[in-house]
Amino acid sequence: MENKSIVSIEQCSREDILRILRHAARFEERPNRRLLEGKVAATLFFEPSTRTRLSFETAVNRLGGQVIGFQDASTTSSSKGETLKDTIRMVSNYADLIIIRHYLEGAARYASEVTHIPVINAGDGANQHPSQTLLDLYSIQKTQGKLTDLVITIVGDLKYGRTVHSLIAGSSHFRPTFRFVAPEELKMPDEQKHYCDKQNIPYTEHTEFTEEIINQTDILYMTRVQRERFTDTEEYERVKNVYILKKDMLRHSRDKLCILHPLPRVNEIAYDVDESPKAYFIQQARNGLFTRQAIICEVLGINHLI
Amino acid sequence: MTTKKKRELQVAALEKGTAIDHIPPQEVFKVAYLLELDKMESNAITIGNNFPSKKMGRKGMIKIADRFFKKDEISRIALVAPKVILNEIEDFEVIRKYPVSLPDELVGLVKCNNPKCITNNEPMPTRFDVIDKEKRTIRCRYCERKIQKEDIVIK
Numbered sequence: 156m157e158n159k160s161i162v163s164i165e166q167c168s169r170e171d172i173l174r175i176l177r178h179a180a181r182f183e184e185r186p187n188r189r190l191l192e193g194k195v196a197a198t199l200f201f202e203p204s205t206r207t208r209l210s211f212e213t214a215v216n217r218l219g220g221q222v223i224g225f226q227d228a229s230t231t232s233s234s235k236g237e238t239l240k241d242t243i244r245m246v247s248n249y250a251d252l253i254i255i256r257h258y259l260e261g262a263a264r265y266a267s268e269v270t271h272i273p274v275i276n277a278g279d280g281a282n283q284h285p286s287q288t289l290l291d292l293y294s295i296q297k298t299q300g301k302l303t304d305l306v307i308t309i310v311g312d313l314k315y316g317r318t319v320h321s322l323i324a325g326s327s328h329f330r331p332t333f334r335f336v337a338p339e340e341l342k343m344p345d346e347q348k349h350y351c352d353k354q355n356i357p358y359t360e361h362t363e364f365t366e367e368i369i370n371q372t373d374i375l376y377m378t379r380v381q382r383e384r385f386t387d388t389e390e391y392e393r394v395k396n397v398y399i400l401k402k403d404m405l406r407h408s409r410d411k412l413c414i415l416h417p418l419p420r421v422n423e424i425a426y427d428v429d430e431s432p433k434a435y436f437i438q439q440a441r442n443g444l445f446t447r448q449a450i451i452c453e454v455l456g457i458n459h460l461i
Numbered sequence: 462m463t464t465k466k467k468r469e470l471q472v473a474a475l476e477k478g479t480a481i482d483h484i485p486p487q488e489v490f491k492v493a494y495l496l497e498l499d500k501m502e503s504n505a506i507t508i509g510n511n512f513p514s515k516k517m518g519r520k521g522m523i524k525i526a527d528r529f530f531k532k533d534e535i536s537r538i539a540l541v542a543p544k545v546i547l548n549e550i551e552d553f554e555v556i557r558k559y560p561v562s563l564p565d566e567l568v569g570l571v572k573c574n575n576p577k578c579i580t581n582n583e584p585m586p587t588r589f590d591v592i593d594k595e596k597r598t599i600r601c602r603y604c605e606r607k608i609q610k611e612d613i614v615i616k
């Protein structure tokens with residue numbers, strides 16, 4: 156890793172990813188380790204995200220560290236016109252590590268440039284959310300026993316889905332085959348397809364979400380299709396039920412098929428799917444804790460203690 | 462050097478300095494701006510435009526006396542004028558002639574097109590990586606948005 160901060164998934168090499176996942180597995184065996192004794196982590200949430208914040212703060216707590224921070228930028232100095240740079244430098248006086256969530260894209264990278272302490276990007280607008288991708292990869296490895304040579308089918312909003320684009324980049328080291336399933340308006344952008352072409356990653360595109368596709372899949376990654384994304388509401392009405400996963404669609408799926416979803420879900424996975432052992436999205440969120448413990452130790456340079 | 466070339470460069474004869482040739486006529490003043498010629502106080506500067514050109518129909522030309530540019534100072538003009546030829550002149554003779562090409566990185570020159578980019582909301586210089594010099598495609602170091610040449614906005 157070029158510097159100690161983690162701001163994007165692209166900065167992580169294959170080895171970086173494998174090392175973080177290995178450490179995450181150790182935290183899963185033993186989550187309570189006092190490796191951050193006497194250390195303070197600042198969680199700066201300029202945009203609320205309860206799920207991500209709880210996950211990171213639990214990770215710090217289970218490592219024996221302390222948490223300071225805020226979760227609502229309207230009560231902090233940034234609403235008084237303070238620059239991000241000043242806020243980051245002020246917090247750097249108190250903390251050993253910054254975990255930042257920001258509505259502006261590039262905020263985490265900029266933060267990492269203006270401080271000497273490590274920065275973890277917990278989401279910057281529509282740009283990056285590397286801990287999500289790492290926990291997705293951890294979930295894939297855990298359910299499949301491997302990361303390589305898997306068929307990953309991604310369903311739903313492939314155009315705006317940040318987690319989807321990062322998943323492609325993060326899994327590119329592991330010879331994946333992709334199936335992209337999306338309505339015409341939300342199909343995978345050319346930029347990501349060119350990326351796959353350049354990396355020799357095979358993919359196919361589909362507008363129909365069929366059992367036939369599911370039956371050839373190892374990882375089924377579901378995302379939300381949002382009404383706001385459509386310029387044509389008639390088109391939304393037409394497709395909104397096409398990309399819903401129902402239990403009977405899993406009848407002939409592979410034994411080890413694993414259904415992932417970055418959560419929160421709305422209606423894209425029917426509730427009867429929850430009973431299936433192949434539904435993994437709640438455990439997936441739990442894996443976020445272990446992965447974030449590993450990420451924190453990675454940026455603080457205390458891997459050797461794990 | 463041929464006599465014809467010599468005549469061309471002598472619009473205002475330059476004893477020593479830099480002549481920038483083959484500038485698209487509509488970009489001449491942008492090139493002047495990018496080179497911060499407006500801030501140069503002691504050099505004689507000649508700006509010419511709409512000269513006939515065999516290659517381009519019409520062209521612009523800028524001459525700056527007693528000034529040579531470092532590569533990273535001059536390469537930014539390739540943003541607006543990618544086919545420009547640079548002539549370095551001493552004793553009225555062209556001693557070096559080369560086409561400009563984009564640098565690997567552009568700092569503080571281009572505005573990011575993404576209103577949600579941190580660079581548009583914080584007092585800080587923009588940084589772009591040039592990812593395709595031929596096509597003039599650049600990518601914001603911060604929000605990672607790509608910008609194609611026709612959408613590039615100079616700050």
Ligand SMILES: [Zn+2]
Nearest residue numbers: 573578601604
């Ligand atoms: Zn930007």
